[in-house]
Amino acid sequence: xxxxxxxxxxxxxxxxxxxxxxxxxxxxxxxxxxxxxxxxxxxxxxxxxxxxxxxxxxxxxxxxxxxxxxxxxxxxxxxxxxxxxxxxxxxxxxxxxxxxxxxxxxxxxxxxxxxxxxxxxxxxxxxxxxxxxxxxxxxxxxxxxxxxxxxxxxxxxxxxxxxxxxxxxxxxxxxxxxxxxxxxxxxxxxxxxxxxxxxxxxxxxxxxxxxxxxxxxxxxxxxxxxxxxxxxxxxxxxxxxxxxxxxxxxxxxxxxxxxxxxxxxxxxxxxxxxxxxxxxxxxxxxxxxxxxxxxxxxxxxxxxxxxxxxxxxxxxxxxxxxxxxxxxxxxxxxxxxxxxxxxxxxxxxxxxxxxxxxxxxxxxxxxxxxxxxxxxxxxxxxxxxxxxxxxxxxxxxxx
Numbered sequence: 001x002x003x004x005x006x007x008x009x010x011x012x013x014x015x016x017x018x019x020x021x022x023x024x025x026x027x028x029x030x031x032x033x034x035x036x037x038x039x040x041x042x043x044x045x046x047x048x049x050x051x052x053x054x055x056x057x058x059x060x061x062x063x064x065x066x067x068x069x070x071x072x073x074x075x076x077x078x079x080x081x082x083x084x085x086x087x088x089x090x091x092x093x094x095x096x097x098x099x100x101x102x103x104x105x106x107x108x109x110x111x112x113x114x115x116x117x118x119x120x121x122x123x124x125x126x127x128x129x130x131x132x133x134x135x136x137x138x139x140x141x142x143x144x145x146x147x148x149x150x151x152x153x154x155x156x157x158x159x160x161x162x163x164x165x166x167x168x169x170x171x172x173x174x175x176x177x178x179x180x181x182x183x184x185x186x187x188x189x190x191x192x193x194x195x196x197x198x199x200x201x202x203x204x205x206x207x208x209x210x211x212x213x214x215x216x217x218x219x220x221x222x223x224x225x226x227x228x229x230x231x232x233x234x235x236x237x238x239x240x241x242x243x244x245x246x247x248x249x250x251x252x253x254x255x256x257x258x259x260x261x262x263x264x265x266x267x268x269x270x271x272x273x274x275x276x277x278x279x280x281x282x283x284x285x286x287x288x289x290x291x292x293x294x295x296x297x298x299x300x301x302x303x304x305x306x307x308x309x310x311x312x313x314x315x316x317x318x319x320x321x322x323x324x325x326x327x328x329x330x331x332x333x334x335x336x337x338x339x340x341x342x343x344x345x346x347x348x349x350x351x352x353x354x355x356x357x358x359x360x361x362x363x364x365x366x367x368x369x370x371x372x373x374x375x376x377x378x379x380x381x382x383x384x385x386x387x388x389x390x391x392x393x394x395x396x397x398x399x
Contacts, residue, residue: 001395002027004090006056006081007120008097009033012041012277013187013305014120017094020384021391022051029053029088033077035060038220039249039274042193056080071101078105085115091395092160096120104151107158116160116398118391122187122305124152124172156181160394163387165305166326185386186326189308189378194281196314196371203282209247209270213237213357216247216287218280219306221254225293229320229341231261231269233291236350238267242357249275249283284313288363289353292331294321296341307331308378314371316363318353320345334373335366 003026007014010032018030028051032043035057045051057080060073081102085093095103095117103119110117153176156162162181164170173179204210215234221227227248234246245268248258255271262269275283284290290310307327310317317336321328328338337352339345356363 001091004029004088004093006031006095009038010040012190014096015041033057042277074099074101078102081106082109092391093117097122100148100151103155107155116394118161119159121164185383187305188380188383189312189374194312197281197285201282203279204286209286213244214247214287215244215289217291218249221250227254227257228261231267232346234267235265236346237353240354242354290315290317292319296322311370311374314367316366334370
């Protein structure tokens with residue numbers, strides 16, 4: 001098949017899907033938006049690979065504080081995305097992490113095209129905006145949320161098929177009348193790309209975090225997260241006699257929040273921008289304890305995929321996240337711990353962290369269990385088999 005996979009964010013899972021499909025003999029183009037700042041996957045073809053990589057949105061610089069400007073930029077991306085897909089004429093296109101204005105414009109334009117496309121639903125944006133309107137977002141975003149829901153529902157109905165990463169998304173599609181299109185395929189663990197490494201490695205030495213105790217967070221920080229909780233957790237751990245350092249790999253508005261909070265609470269902080277994907281194994285290995293964040297209100301519409309990357313790294317995980325979230329179950333099965341993402345939970349979370357950090361044998365055991373869980377249940381092959389079957393059926397139905 002001729003396939004086009006467009007992932008707005010450029011994240012690792014989507015790149016792995018494209019690479020594996022290309023390795024299976026399909027003609028694959030993988031595109032992403034270079035203007036979006038986040039941790040990226042390996043977005044260059046290696047020697048002997050047939051996959052092609054392209055960028056959209058050149059010359060765009062997003063500013064989340066300017067809503068109207070951002071809206072026009074995302075509509076412009078929609079036009080560019082339509083042209084991009086039509087120029088390649090794939091048998092099937094796959095869209096992931098696409099912003100709602102971009103997605104809605106694309107879905108409208110594709111009414112006049114015979115190219116089938118699959119919505120890979122990583123987050124339910126309309127639910128997210130409604131959850132934070134009046135709190136992290138102004139009350140006016142309640143109207144935006146209504147518009148987003150109309151647009152997201154419309155786009156879901158126009159897609160040929162929908163892949164949801166969690167059963168938690170199914171009730172949303174039942175309400176939208178699109179549940180019959182949904183196939184649940186969870187994200188997988190990047191086992192071949194993220195591997196356990198020594199705690200002291202070239203990356204940790206280069207960034208002077210090879211010694212001491214590191215609480216590490218690597219990934220995006222947005223509406224779904226309260227970055228101040230990272231600092232307060234480190235503070236609680238330090239108050240229990242463990243001289244912990246907070247290491248955060250991130251770019252964006254959360255950086256200033258973390259830096260100010262760390263300075264106010266006198267917490268040692270190493271703040272770094274997103275690192276090259278090929279160094280992620282060493283980055284995660286530098287953490288004695290890896291932290292996952294997710295706002296309580298985000299449990300119904302988001303599953304933090306970084307949890308699977310953390311499991312691959314073979315390190316203990318502490319989650320400040322909703323207990324009912326699918327990723328929480330994974331953390332606990334691997335021997336990690338999950339606490340509610342609120343200030344009242346920081347004391348018991350710190351107690352657990354200190355107890356674990358004081359026991360080298362147990363910490364290593366939990367790390368091994370994390371990697372073993374990833375290997376046993378989240379190998380990419382089974383999930384990509386299901387993806388390939390779905391894409392083949394979608395292409396045949398279109399013909």
